[in-house]
Amino acid sequence: MKISLSDKIVNMPPFHVMEILERAQELEREGRKIIHLEIGEPDFPTAAHICEAATEAMCAGNTKYTHSQGLIELREAIVEKYKSQFGVDIIPEQVIISSGTSPAMLLLFMALLNPGDEVIMSNPHYACYPNFVRAVNGVPAFVYTDRDDGFVLHAEAVMEKINEKTKAILINSPSNPTGQVLSPGTLQDLADVAGNVPIISDEIYQGLVYEGEDHTILEYTENAFVLNGFSKLYAMTGWRLGYLITPKEYIRTLQKMQQNFFISTNAFVQYAGIAALRGPQDTVREMVSTYDKRRRYLLQRIKETGMEVKSEPKGAYYILADARKFGENSLELSQRILEDIGVAVTPGIDFGDGAEGYLRFSYANSLENIKEGMDRLQEYLASNR
Template identity: 40%
Template sequence: MNLNQLAARLQHIAPFHVMELSKKAAVLEQQGRHLIHMGIGEPDFTAPPAVVEAATRAMTEGKMQYTSATGLPQLRAAISDHYRSVYGLEIAPERIVVTAGASAALLLACAALVERDSEVLMPDPSYPCNRHFVAAFEGRAKLIASGPEHRFQLSAQMVREHWGSATRGVLLASPSNPTGTSILPDELRAIVGEVRQRGGFTIVDEIYQGLSYEGAPFSALSLGDDVVVINSFSKYFNMTGWRLGWLVLPPALVPQVEKLAQNLLICASSIAQHAAVACFTPQTLALYEERKAEFKRRRDYIVPALESLGFTVPVMPDGAFYVYADCSALADDADQLSLDMLNEAGVVLVPGLDFGPFTARRYIRLSYATSMENLQEAVARLRVFFEKRRKAA
């Protein structure tokens, strides 16, 4: 194939820079090095026994055919009931579209709402795939520098200042990857108001909403039926490889997204859908809450531990399982520091480069989705690493 025939949109979709770090880590492990991985955003917990049993039962009973493009009715009803019991919201099951992970949900939302050359506002730093979904539909992600004073999130004032003639909407994440910070409810309400006033769309990625550690449960769905919300079974529900998520849509948008799903995806895995119904039993939800408490315990350990090493954590992460730490007091370049920590200490962390240029060189992202023992061992290794650097300076 002549590479000149490739679609021009590929030029606007960058690879994960962190994959180069992962390749180096794999080489070290092949050489016999023991590494502690704190880069991957994946729970170390797996699907609860009831969920696995439901999947086994579905296969045994032959429930492996295509489902509706919008998902199993019983799963959509279970998600609706969950919104009622946890958030006090009445979300009609008909507004819920089950997808092949949150990635497919973002794909469908952008396919429905992003036009060629239209702009979508999002914060810098933010999860890189979000801007790449926009680019895939020939839109442009407009990254707005957001520091700790704004919790690394967009504000209503930023929306007012940066909304232009080509702007079509905003894509937010609360809590966020890489920062673990949420948009405060009043600020999110103001953002939605600004976007609504301009006739735009608001997409809110809430895949970490179940892992919020402070305050009462809150969803952007409480701000109006015109807000598009994305969620997933990967994080709170510990089902990463099952590839299952969902969209909550304005009623008028459901048939349009259903049409897209029928053509692009057919449906999410039927086995994963049957299994996911078991996520919402009282016993399984109680287990998820225990695991959530364990994530919070890890957060409460790792943040002061990082600060004792010389990192600065300017905003306490209130959700997800990430810490976004300023390393500028320790090194001039987060990329090089990440490589040095990998090679010398055997600790894998993610530099800020993937998440946008504003914080790229001075921040690292740490995932505490690993055992407390691993976190403690990583801190011990890093303490030795930085002591050696100070002595050598």
């Protein structure tokens, strides 16, 4: 007998960027040279001292379960980071180490939401947010941000969405897909309008800021859950290492969930995390400066194709460009670009209907590849208007 699966899971949209990537890989297997401007993954290797720390830890027998919340040394290193970088005081008990930011997100939404509870988030947003919320029977409440204003989330618009069902306000700065960085004033305003509603701040792109300053929501309110991890800044996507910082009153609940659902995070990977935070930061500085050069170059090239970027991105490694003059349907446009000229870009629709007609370009690729991809695209778009 064929059973019917959960409706909410069956109806979950795919993560289009992964589908584009998978199709691009298929074309590569057929011998095509594909330029990857779709995937949000650093093209740099993980720094040698981080790899060595993991190898040493593994060989020294650190191959067992750890404390469910993670190694105390790693949690202390995270506490030190938030203190030294932002002047924020947290304690190691507030930190839960997870296998990437993604499982921490699932844990958090599961803990916060009863069926029908709402999470306010911007539209466009990181593709997976609404899918996490819906998976635990919550409801994403979208605030459509202004295309002409770089899609920045403003506190007044958030305030209008708050009602008795609101359980959290989700923010992401620096942002995927817009590359925008929220100003201290906006963060303060968001903290003020949130009142008793907690803010969930996805800070996974922290450190990847090229203009202005880096901030954490914890500078503005204690009523916040912070999601962060090692994937982006330390080029450690495949290691699967992230963390959640929770207000003190929820520690026990989240700890029990972590014990039941995940037991603990990979032990030797946590040692790699300690090396990342406490070791030399020169490779990080070099990566940031390289991303910045690519950002400036790609921005210029995107404009030359006739696509528009109204407000320049200042962080992460993405540019969300208005491609409506080349086609209203971003999925169809990105598929066509991939098949016809072998350039992989992400359709805006992946990030919500607020980004339909847009394409997201990732500059987590070499200048040489970006140049080749944009040369191909410029010629293609010029002949396809």
